[in-house]
Amino acid sequence: MIVAVTGGTGFIGKRLVERLVERGDTVRLLTRSVTPGENSLPIEIHRCDLLTAGVADISTVLDGVEVLYHCAGQLREINIMRALHVGVTQKLVEAASGRVGHWVQLSSVGVYGPMTQGVITEDSVLTPAGEYEVTKAESDQIVVEAANNGVFTCSVLRPSNVFGAGMANQSLFRMIAMIDRGLFFYIGKPGASANYIHVNNVAEGLICCGTMRAAKGRTYNLSDHSTMEKFIAIIAKALGKDAPRMRLPESVVRALVKLLGNIPGMPLTEARVNALTSRTVYPNTRIERDLGYRHLVIMEEGLLELVASWRQSRQ
Numbered sequence: 001m002i003v004a005v006t007g008g009t010g011f012i013g014k015r016l017v018e019r020l021v022e023r024g025d026t027v028r029l030l031t032r033s034v035t036p037g038e039n040s041l042p043i044e045i046h047r048c049d050l051l052t053a054g055v056a057d058i059s060t061v062l063d064g065v066e067v068l069y070h071c072a073g074q075l076r077e078i079n080i081m082r083a084l085h086v087g088v089t090q091k092l093v094e095a096a097s098g099r100v101g102h103w104v105q106l107s108s109v110g111v112y113g114p115m116t117q118g119v120i121t122e123d124s125v126l127t128p129a130g131e132y133e134v135t136k137a138e139s140d141q142i143v144v145e146a147a148n149n150g151v152f153t154c155s156v157l158r159p160s161n162v163f164g165a166g167m168a169n170q171s172l173f174r175m176i177a178m179i180d181r182g183l184f185f186y187i188g189k190p191g192a193s194a195n196y197i198h199v200n201n202v203a204e205g206l207i208c209c210g211t212m213r214a215a216k217g218r219t220y221n222l223s224d225h226s227t228m229e230k231f232i233a234i235i236a237k238a239l240g241k242d243a244p245r246m247r248l249p250e251s252v253v254r255a256l257v258k259l260l261g262n263i264p265g266m267p268l269t270e271a272r273v274n275a276l277t278s279r280t281v282y283p284n285t286r287i288e289r290d291l292g293y294r295h296l297v298i299m300e301e302g303l304l305e306l307v308a309s310w311r312q313s314r315q
Contacts, residue, residue: 002065003067004027004028004067004100005028005029010071011166012206013072016069021042027041032050051087053091055091062100063099070089070103070106071206086142090142096146102155102210104154104157104206105139106157107156108160110128112124115280119280119281119282122286153216154216156220158282159202160195160197161197162202163306164199164306171275178267180241186232187248191229191279193227193228194226194228194231196231198224198295198302201222205220208287214290222293223284225281226299231303234303234304235307253268
């Protein structure tokens with residue numbers, strides 16, 4: 001199968017490309033640059049800055065592509081999120097017209113909004129709040145509308161917080177360090193949700209969306225879930241530490257964050273408090289039923305890998 005990947009040098013994209021090569025697919029990677037020797041996989045590297053490239057430049061790369069995996073995204077630089085998530089998606093759609101058979105869109109459960117509790121399914125209303133979430137939702141809509149107009153078929157995959165060794169997001173590494181130092185504490189009542197998904201599982205979910213007929217025209221959530229207490233206990237055990245017991249009232253912690261949140265280096269932010277107190281769950285019911293999806297890496301295995309990676313980085 002001939003496939004193309006955007007964002008293939010990112011955390012998720014790298015693992016996806018590896019899996020596609022393992023499958024025997026012909027992989028075309030659209031990327032701004034690849035350091036010599038960085039990628040030794042047998043893939044076609046097409047140097048293309050999606051932000052500045054014209055539709056004609058992109059079109060030549062997409063000729064004859066059976067599946068396009070659109071994984072390009074920006075998590076940190078707010079000023080380019082709209083240009084990348086919306087502008088680039090519009091250009092890609094135009095370039096893909098008449099060239100690409102199926103489009104797999106990597107999205108995020110963040111498009112459902114900052115939910116604090118409840119079960120969120122693929123049919124839940126979208127209420128994105130931040131610039132990342134708003135622009136990702138717009139990107140999804142551009143792709144779905146193009147598919148509805150017959151430009152190509154599409155699938156949308158919405159993972160929760162993606163983790164694994166080598167990830168750029170440092171929030172879990174900071175949490176591991178706090179547990180290791182005996183400084184971690186729970187916030188609010190027991191039973192908060194930890195919604196994370198290992199990067200290998202996301203790559204598997206993307207490939208399911210790209211290769212299975214039942215995925216066409218469908219949107220899928222992808223997450224793994226445990227209580228926060230079990231999540232922290234797994235990390236503590238891997239560190240050889242006792243599981244934390246300290247718990248502070250949510251109202252007290254939120255008041256402190258509001259008062260001290262602007263201090264540089266403050267470990268707790270409003271977003272982190274939200275993450276540590278959320279009781280939201282994103283079931284995998286649809287993707288398991290439609291595509292027979294199963295996790296390749298369960299949460300406990302992924303966390304053990306992550307702790308080992310954290311320890312290695314400190315040596």
